[in-house]
Amino acid sequence: MKDNGQNSHLTIALAGNPNAGKTTLFNSLTGLKQKVANYPGVTVERKEGAWTLDGKTANLIDLPGLYSLDATSLDEQIASDIIRGDQESVPKPDAIIAVVDATNLERNLYLVTQMFEFGVPVVIALTMIDVFEKQGHEIDIEMLAAQLKTPVVAVNAKSGRGTEELAEKVSSVIGTTPVIPYEYKQEDPNSGPHGKIFARYNFIANVVQESVWHSDHQSHRITDKIDRVLTHKFFGLVILVAILLLVFQTIFSWASLPMDLLEKGFGSVGDFVKAEMPPGMLTDLLVDGIIAGVGGVVVFLPQILLLFLFISLLEDSGYMARAAFLLDKLMSRVGLHGKAFLPLISSFACAIPGIMATRTIESRRDRFATIMIAPFMSCSARLPVYTLMIGAFFGGKYVLGFVSVGALLMLIMYSIGIVVAIIVAAILKRTLLKAPPPPFLMELPPYRLPNLRTVLQNMITRAWLFLKRAGTVILAISIILWALMYFPRSSQESVVSSQQSTRTGSLPYEGVVAPFSGNGVVHSSELPLPESEQLKNSFAGKLGHAIEPVIRPLGFDWKIGMALIASFAAREVLVSTLSIIYNVGKDENEESQTLIEAVRDARTEDGKPAWTPLTALTLMVFFVLAMQCMSTIAVVRRETNSWSWPLFMTAYMTALAYVAALITYQGGKALGFE
């Protein structure tokens, strides 16, 4: 948005309390012409769009939802910086549109009284008047404007009512200086440290008394009736669990159809390219590196879209605050906010939308703590790994006659993730993310029908941000991983020598002499190698050898090490990599009997089985805890706006995974298991 200053001469800030209808108004004024980014150096979202005003194009900046401009939170800091003109990336606004909810006039006007003090002209956009009047109350808009000494426009973002008048009024105030309509004497001895707050509310009380006629008839609000059920001590929890189940079910299983389609789609694009282009490195890069890599990212889109559909519906309807209200006590025991629940639950399907969903948590520390533990929830990408291991070594076994060992192991894996997440959250909140408990003051907004357009816009924005930001990083990492497995190219000859040198027991990776094209020696066959041989001689293979001393104590040989390295791209890649390593073809899936048998029959170089039930269990424990997902890393990078958090996350999770796997393997051996 470098053209802000040049092309549009006007900057208008849109500010208001959360739930005042600000987003709906913003969408209605700017349409699809909006951009979302972060303010430099922070994770506060910056939303702006073009608004045509009096023939000119104004840049409309949507400030974060606020209760106050006194800068107690990062959002408030950014907002007051912008209004003051101290935010470098944004020109000082020429006017502020204050979105005020008529049904919640007193508290909404508090923010407005603060705005007057910044010297920027203010126009009030009064929303929800229809709701207010339906409740039997009346509001005198002219009187309100006279009292506040600033224009007031009744708007209805859905029908577009008032938007033209709003544009007129904004044009007319530009260049004027607002009058602070209330008196406050600093020297008043009775005012105390909060005298100004009292003065503002006293003024507001008078304004409301003059301009609003409240109906005596205390009609029972619909919201209260709904809340009697939805925040009921028992039914409230039952309904919450049902809603979470529905969300979980949707992103876990209903998303799988479009995901499969996307996967197949990218597969056939790859096949097509492979068939149409001459064989060679470029084709391989395109097919196995870029198309497969990008496909691996795009495949998450259905989950992200569906989760954000639910989150938008839950947020906009007002239910999210109720869910946080119901669960806050449980979550606060581990130092998290009630709103952390949904992101964490969603992470069981996939940590990526889960981490993106933490945006609903206002406190930065609470939010980061939630992000840091979200990947411990066993996501759907771990399932193929669990399934393969259980299928190969624990299938068809039962304890106590009827409990399937496989199901029991699944339960244990999910539980390990949850328990470790709780412990880590508690530790983080006492160390790195230590802070006095943030004030828990959460508005429970009236229930409202979600605005379809806002919901869709939110879904599209999230999906686009994911594709744009995560996509670039993931593409780069995919190409690197592809190159690691692709280079150096080896011929038949060098493979034989490498295998021999491996057998002679010298350091294996020194022995792998794999020049790019056979040392200029003319080979009888320059045929491409079987994929498994190529992989063994690649840099990834060498890395597998290199890390063997480290993973030996976990019972893993270098081939498993190689698969582990590949799985840092995405967990489920372990299955296809093992298929290539064991030469059963990379299209085998985790339920394939061929692959299961290949894993069972695999031997290390000294002829012992490469896998035992204990190794399989160790691998599963490793997968519960290790940070093996480049998409998650890319998303954490975006959501924390720094590289240190994702790197820290990768390091501590993988270290934890290693220690836990070590304990599992060595402990298991000490107990006599194989």
Added chain:
Amino acid sequence: MTLTELPIGKDARVVAVNGEGRVTRRLLEMGVIPGVSVQKIKMAPFGDPVEIRVRGYSLAMRRTESDAIEVSV
């Protein structure tokens, strides 16, 4: 008495918001200032937080916050 001790469903008037710093300030800014009338609506299933009604809207707060609010019936 404090807002924590106020029985569910009862109306009261805020007498004082005790304490210094961020929490107090935020409570005042949300409109919980001396003289305003509040109603305690309900408690969450596990006993905390609590929902109150103030200035026509619903506000949830934890016990630490409601302990700081002095009310008189």
